Amino acid sequence: MRRLLNAAAIVGLTTVCSPAFADDDLSAIRAEIDAMRVEYQSRINDLETRLAEAEARTARAETSAQSAQRAVEAMPAAVRVPPPAAPVARPAQTGANAFNPAISGVLNGQFAASSADPDLAALPGFDLDAEAGRPARGFNLGESEIVIAANIDPTLYGNLTFSLGQDGSVGVEEAYIQTTSLGGGLTLRGGRMFSGIGYLNEVHAHAWAFSDQALPYRAFLGGQYGDDGVQLRWIAPVDQYLEFGAEIYRGDAFPAGGGANGGTGTSAVWARTGGDIGSGSSWLASASLLDANAQSRDVNGSEFTGDETLGILSLVYKWAPGGNRRDRNLTLSGEYFVDTMRGNFDAVPVNLDRSGWYVQGIYQFRRRWGAGLRYAALTPDNVPFGLAGSALDAAGLNPWTATALLEFDTSEFGRLRAQYTRDESDRVANDEFLLQYTVTYGPHAAHRF
């Protein structure tokens, strides 16, 4: 049967493409019949196609369930594609709220236990910004977020992210506009934003793999560098991913401060590249340079005026069997930070060369379940005699932390996490245990690599 049909198919095809070359009358007649059948079938299909298309159009144009129902009932019964169920709870297409932006909420909360008092936590050798401290003991509402994003017009996209502190304070975490159609692979962004340096700097807290930032981010960037400024990005028109970025900021956020140079105190450049290795693996590498001017930067009562230059090398590798991330996947990442700090710290001249690094891996070993490990370390520098006992004096300590976690995803939108950290970054070692939930709701967000 199948062979016969195949033969029919061949004959049908040759009829379409070129004149038939029948040898005898019988096969000529057969070919003709087959050709007619093909033609009829295609005519029927054409009609069905038109009907289905018309139906698709009407279905889309409906603004109410009733009119959809009427249109569906008016369709001939012969339509092969049955009518779709009439939507009941779809938002009105023409109402005053038709152009409302996408609004999503992020909630997180945690329970923390630690052997050392988190209020006294310090990072010897580094002036630790308040943002980069440790979570208080007991139950805590973490930072909640509200994100409001939409296209503003044909050329601009806008994003506003509020962060709501547990004490009721409201902060503007990001508020930027971005071009959508500059062309030539260029994108210009302006407003308040997280810098594109490093791998994790741009990533919002709710999307972090661990519940806190790695040690070098805390030490050199106060967690994350976000400030008011402009960013220009360009993607090279080649098949190998190659992107460059240049940024200028006001210079108000740690490690900058005081909005130096007339409010242009920080500048940054970065380059990224990446690709696939087979169908299972992908990678992303980047190099970044941040130059921050500090004008009377005040951290915990100590003042710094000078220049901090931070270089970051980042490498990310992701794997999943056949690239199918649903059930099992692995993400490995590592970053190396090198920092020079020149200027006056509490009126004492300093010239410090410090560095730090971390490596981390998250393995989703079965659907919804993941385990992770992270090791992070810092190398402080010797301080001048006048700064002995100050925040910059590491007193021979080489800070490190080792972290392990286990997480369970209730869905793509909810995550429960247990995290343990052995923290040898302070004079007193600390064991910290966290239980945390992080959920997002609202429109489905698309995440960065």
Added chain:
Amino acid sequence: MRKFILGAAFAACLTSPVFADLRVFACEPEWGALSQEIGGEHVDIYTATTGGQDPHGIQARPSLIAHARRADIAVCTGAALEVGWMPMVRRQASNRAIAEGAPGDFAATSFVALKEIPTILDRSQGDLHAPGNPHIQTDPNNIRLVAQALAQRFSELDPANAVAYQAGLTDFLARWDVALERWTLEGAPLRGVAIVAQHQSWIYLEDWLGLERVALLESQPGIPPSSGHLAEVVQTLQAHPARMVIRAAYEDDRPANFIAERSGIPAVELPFTVGGTDGADDLFSLYDETLRRLLAAAAQE
């Protein structure tokens, strides 16, 4: 043999040798294959995902961004299937040509009447696709509809080769209609056959072949089957026996195998898209292979 002859016929029909004029970013393999059928040597196709990957859970990988940067058209399924990655790829690729709503933004589901449109949009019901079920490629009649729209769009974007795209479409549809007729005949024994499906992926296939879905292994779309729900499915199957349990090749095989073992019915792995399983190498063999596997399972006692 059939493939060879089809290939030869295809080659014979296309005569003008030209370099690629249209860069196509295909979100899924079926649309890459369809673009190839219609565009032939006038298109340069990059397919973002493979048949072994769950299209819901793709990442906005660097290679995707780089290829989207230069694409003239992004041929995707739409209906929120790629909601977790394409918006990010688009935003990062800074390419006006494929921006949302641009002529190079092609969503296949816009040309098909969607089914299973949720009546209540609430995440307590699982990971819903608000516009309806996006897995339209499981019915070859839908491929026909999309092919026509795609050839039209190719012609609009690259008018210089409009004749070639129309010729490619005509040739493809001629072969497709022959195949459709054959599939419909071959699939006739499947009419009324009761099945269990793992994910809500097969409504178009079910309606095309007249399969009767008795149960789903996922209690809610996108939520992995719990042991409690699987036990319920086993019970349901005692009252309403099914002949097989089907799943897409990229899905975890354990839930389907569990049901198969407990209920004594075959578990069938279906390609779902081009390249999903061995033998599903192009659009034609995708349905050949799907039918072969379904028929083999239905023939088992």
